[in-house]
Amino acid sequence: MSDARNAILQNIRTANGALPPASEIEAAAAALIENPGDLRPSFSDQDNRSRFVEKATSERVTATVSEVAHLRDVPEAVKAYLAQASVPLQVALQPRGALTELNWDGIKTHSAPSPNEPAAVSIADLAVAETGSVVFLSAPDAPVLMNFLPLHHIVVVSAELIHRHLEDVFAIVGKAQQDQPRNLSIVTGTSGTADIEAKNIRGAHGPRFMHLIICQKVT
Amino acid sequence: MKQTSQHFTQNVKAALADPTLKIALNRTTGLLQRRRAQVIEEFAEYGAARAAAEKIKDHTLDNLGHYLEQFEANAAAAGATVHWARTPKEATDIVADICKAEGARTATRVKSMLGEEIGIPEALARAGVERIETDLAEHIIQLAEDPPSHIVMPAMHKTHEQVADLFREKHKVPSNSDEIAALVESARRELRPKFLDADVGISGANFLIADTGSIVTVTNEGNAELTVTPPKTHIVTVGIEKIVPSMEHCAVFLRLLSRAAIGAEITQYTTFYNGPKRTGDADGPENMHIVLVDNHRTEMLSDFLRPMLRCIRCGACMNHCPVYAAVGGHAYGAVYPGPMGSVLTPAMAGLKNSKDLPNACTLNGRCKEVCPVNIPLTDMLRSLRARQFDGKLVTPVTRSALVVWGWLVRRPGLYHLSTALAVLAMRIWSMNRGRIRRFPMAGGWTGSRDLPQPGRGTFMQQYGRRKQK
Numbered sequence: 056m057s058d059a060r061n062a063i064l065q066n067i068r069t070a071n072g073a074l075p076p077a078s079e080i081e082a083a084a085a086a087l088i089e090n091p092g093d094l095r096p097s098f099s100d101q102d103n104r105s106r107f108v109e110k111a112t113s114e115r116v117t118a119t120v121s122e123v124a125h126l127r128d129v130p131e132a133v134k135a136y137l138a139q140a141s142v143p144l145q146v147a148l149q150p151r152g153a154l155t156e157l158n159w160d161g162i163k164t165h166s167a168p169s170p171n172e173p174a175a176v177s178i179a180d181l182a183v184a185e186t187g188s189v190v191f192l193s194a195p196d197a198p199v200l201m202n203f204l205p206l207h208h209i210v211v212v213s214a215e216l217i218h219r220h221l222e223d224v225f226a227i228v229g230k231a232q233q234d235q236p237r238n239l240s241i242v243t244g245t246s247g248t249a250d251i252e253a254k255n256i257r258g259a260h261g262p263r264f265m266h267l268i269i270c271q272k273v274t
Numbered sequence: 275m276k277q278t279s280q281h282f283t284q285n286v287k288a289a290l291a292d293p294t295l296k297i298a299l300n301r302t303t304g305l306l307q308r309r310r311a312q313v314i315e316e317f318a319e320y321g322a323a324r325a326a327a328e329k330i331k332d333h334t335l336d337n338l339g340h341y342l343e344q345f346e347a348n349a350a351a352a353g354a355t356v357h358w359a360r361t362p363k364e365a366t367d368i369v370a371d372i373c374k375a376e377g378a379r380t381a382t383r384v385k386s387m388l389g390e391e392i393g394i395p396e397a398l399a400r401a402g403v404e405r406i407e408t409d410l411a412e413h414i415i416q417l418a419e420d421p422p423s424h425i426v427m428p429a430m431h432k433t434h435e436q437v438a439d440l441f442r443e444k445h446k447v448p449s450n451s452d453e454i455a456a457l458v459e460s461a462r463r464e465l466r467p468k469f470l471d472a473d474v475g476i477s478g479a480n481f482l483i484a485d486t487g488s489i490v491t492v493t494n495e496g497n498a499e500l501t502v503t504p505p506k507t508h509i510v511t512v513g514i515e516k517i518v519p520s521m522e523h524c525a526v527f528l529r530l531l532s533r534a535a536i537g538a539e540i541t542q543y544t545t546f547y548n549g550p551k552r553t554g555d556a557d558g559p560e561n562m563h564i565v566l567v568d569n570h571r572t573e574m575l576s577d578f579l580r581p582m583l584r585c586i587r588c589g590a591c592m593n594h595c596p597v598y599a600a601v602g603g604h605a606y607g608a609v610y611p612g613p614m615g616s617v618l619t620p621a622m623a624g625l626k627n628s629k630d631l632p633n634a635c636t637l638n639g640r641c642k643e644v645c646p647v648n649i650p651l652t653d654m655l656r657s658l659r660a661r662q663f664d665g666k667l668v669t670p671v672t673r674s675a676l677v678v679w680g681w682l683v684r685r686p687g688l689y690h691l692s693t694a695l696a697v698l699a700m701r702i703w704s705m706n707r708g709r710i711r712r713f714p715m716a717g718g719w720t721g722s723r724d725l726p727q728p729g730r731g732t733f734m735q736q737y738g739r740r741k742q743k
Contacts, residue, residue: 059568060358063514066572067339080337084519087330094323094526096316096539115538150556167556170470186540195554199503203496221528225521232348232486232548237558238499239488239546246496247542248458250411250427251434253302256458259410260465261496261543 091222096185103184103217104269110187111267116244117257118187118265125272129211130159132268133176137162140264142207147175151196154178154211168204175205181224182217186243189267190224193238202242208262212269275390275421278607279619282630285605295602298433306593309537310644317533327530328648330523331584335575341484341517342566348487352549354562359392365567366397369476369509372563373403378473382501384491385409386478387425387587388513390609391622392567394476406468408497410461417444423603425610426535426589431602475502475559479512480586481527485520488546489564492531496543508550508559514566515583521546527586530646534588570622578657582617584647591641591651597634606631613641613651620658629667632658690734697728704728 074080088094098106111118123132137144144161147168148154154176155164168175179189180197189210193199202208218224221241228234246261257263278285289295314320334341346356359365373381381403383389398405407416411429415422417440422428429437438452445464449456477498479489489510491498502508518524532541551558574583592598592612603611608619608628616631625632632655641651662668663676682689704710709724719725729736 057358059360059364062360063358063566063568063572064339064342066568067342067575070572070575071336071338074337074340077340080340083333083337084330084523087326087333088522088526091522091525094319094326095529096319110539170466188540193555193558195552195556198556199499200557203500203503221525222522225525230485230520230522232351235352235486235488235546235548237548237550237552237555238503239548240499241540241544243540243542243544245542247494248410249494249536250409250414250429251432251437251454251457252298253305253427253430254434254454256455258462259458259495259497260408260462260469260500 091220095220095222098185101184103219104214106184107182107187107212107217108269110185111244113187115255116187118244118267120267120269122269123271126153126211126270127157129154129176129268129270130157130162133209134162136209136266136268137174137207140207140266142174145173146209147172147201147205149175149177149197149201151178167198168201170204172205174207174209175201176209176211177201178211179213179216181227182212183219183221183224183241184217185220186241188241188243191238191240191242192228192236193240194236199238199240202240203246203261205262206258207264207266208245209266209268212267214269214271275393275395275609277619277623277627279623279628279631280607282605282607282628282634285607286601286634289601289605294433294436295431298431299599299602301433302427302430303593303599306537310534310590310593311537313533313537313539317529317539320533323526323530324646324648327526327646328584330518330526331647334517334519335515335580335583338514338517338575341519342514344484345482345487345517346566348485349489349549349564350487352487353552354487354549354564357563357565358568359565360568362392362567362569365392365511365565365569366394368563368565369394369511370397370401370403372507372509373398373401373474376473376507376561378403378507380404380406380468380472381474381476382406382408382469382472382505383412384475384477384493384498384501385412385428386476386511387422387609388478388567389476389511390422391513392511392569394511403474406465406472408465408469408495408501409493410458410495410497413461413465414440417441421604422609423611424589424592425587425612425614431604469497469500470504472501472505474507474509475505476509476511477502479510479516479564480531481524482512482517483519483521483524483546484517486546486548488521488548490524490544490546492528492541492544494536494538494542499543499545502547502559503557505559507561507563508547510547510562510564511567512564513571514568515571515585531586531588534590534644534646574621577621579617579621579654581649582614582621582654584649585614585618586647587614588646590644590646594640594644596636596638596640601634606634613655614649617651617654617658625658625662625665626667629662632656632662690732693732694735697732700725700728701730
């Protein structure tokens with residue numbers, strides 16, 4: 056390949072000396088995070104769901120939460136949220152069968168989010184209790200911009216997909232290169248900025264409001 | 275940006291004479307310190323996580339060649355094109371060539387200090403590509419035509435009143451209000467269409483993941499995803515030291531970075547990107563290019579500056595530095611200000627052009643204390659001072675003073691006698707008024723504050739008296 060590549064790698068070899076075998080490097084790397092429990096917040100007094108709700112609704116993350124028993128109850132919860140937030144009954148829907156096949160009577164739906172989309176509904180692929188985050192894996196039925204263009208982002212979270220720590224989410228996605236989605240986004244609340252005088256303001260470029268609908272059973 | 279570190283003394287004079295700057299710095303640094311302290315206190319495992327992070331970075335640097343080649347192979351497998359650049363010129367030539375090949379007219383950009391380091395703004399201007407900064411702070415300083423003054427909050431030197439005036443002058447539909455929320459809304463209105471129309475999106479990366487080939491961005495605004503998803507081409511420019519072995523190793527750093535930088539448990543948006551758009555995807559770039567940049571980093575590997583390559587660019591050192599809080603980021607005259615900048619700038623631009631920076635430090639050690647990867651910043655600054663002395667970069671007066679002092683401290687009897695005489699002289703001079711207004715050769719100190727009257731005898735004399743009792 057390029058001269059630059061060879062020169063950089065040669066400089067590194069000169070500085071570092073000969074490398075041990077790859078297996079030894081891997082073993083050393085694994086040993087450094089052998090006990091991940093020692094390196095992350097523990098919340099042994101809380102289950103995943105209560106920690107998730109506590110963090111997601113905290114002063115910093117600012118999401119609101121409602122709960123439904125079944126996926127089929129989601130449209131009613133969406134309607135209630137939009138009414139309470141004084142948003143017209145119109146949403147962009149993540150083009151995912153589980154969502155589009157629901158009965159959306161009374162709400163106008165469309166699939167592609169507009170540049171100034173007032174509200175959109177997505178299903179989170181996973182969630183993290185530790186931080187109150189939802190996780191989106193991009194796919195043909197899960198476009199990335201759906202999570203960034205709307206002003207109100209309504210996210211359906213399946214209770215059994217709330218995992219404890221970030222590492223648990225990574226383990227489920229898979230560790231190898233071929234396991235990765237194009238984008239794995241960990242979203243914690245709404246778009247914010249502290250760029251003017253370090254004051255926290257919501258709705259910088261992405262959503263200003265996040266509403267989580269926790270669903271007991273997805274099927 | 276144009277480096278002006280060689281004019282540090284003049285820069286500092288100008289900064290200290292600017293009353294608005296003092297207001298802006300006071301409003302921010304204190305707030306950032308309190309937020310960080312609180313979130314670290316709530317994180318019982320912080321000490322263990324910090325120690326592990328230091329070890330992971332050292333392990334990765336020890337095996338840097340292995341991890342970079344692993345990253346390259348995996349990123350290529352995901353469909354990205356990986357480029358290597360030794361110098362800022364090589365890196366920006368690669369970026370400009372991609373823009374030309376794509377016929378790009380506009381490029382949106384996510385804040386990246388590496389991008390500033392290698393001069394992406396200037397390179398885009400030369401290539402005739404309109405640059406649109408999307409991070410709110412970068413948008414502010416682009417409109418104001420200012421260089422960044424902080425690595426996490428580049429517009430820290432601006433008050434909200436100044437931003438309001440700027441937006442009124444430059445935005446299409448500015449807000450009537452000076453409220454910060456209204457200013458944020460005005461920027462959102464101004465930038466939203468530009469995100470969606472850009473030809474190229476340029477980002478940096480907070481991390482590179484070796485075993486998946488992912489690049490990771492961390493933002494609060496969500497501007498990274500909005501910048502790199504709509505355009506046809508995504509270009510990443512990133513320093514080679516940003517690599518970590520795996521996503522699990524990255525988790526350790528994600529927890530530390532957001533806590534140290536902004537006092538949050540996690541930033542709002544953390545995204546791992548793996549190559550360009552795939553079959554059936556509704557959005558995403560068609561091409562993804564990753565430019566791995568050296569720019570003196572491999573030199574630092576074989577130098578006492580090696581621990582500096584652990585840096586994750588959180589900005590905590592500058593938020594806690596009394597010199598930074600007094601003069602702000604611009605006085606340093608370089609892309610990286612504050613303690614970490616005073617180490618990096620000499621490494622990247624040469625000690626000769628930045629010789630005041632290692633001396634702009636009280637050695638109080640708070641930077642090292644708050645550093646999430648335990649970089650011995652004060653030790654390195656001290657070593658850089660020694661290198662200046664050895665390289666004859668200090669003024670003749672300083673040099674002779676240090677030589678005399680060095681001669682004296684190697685003769686303890688004489689040293690104690692002369693300090694005792696000095697203390698006595700100062701006590702007589704002060705005439706028991708408790709303070710000294712003026713003193714020969716101490717004008718630099720007494721010009722702005724009094725010297726205290728010394729106690730009765732030197733430390734060693736007082737210590738001796740107590741031991742006798």
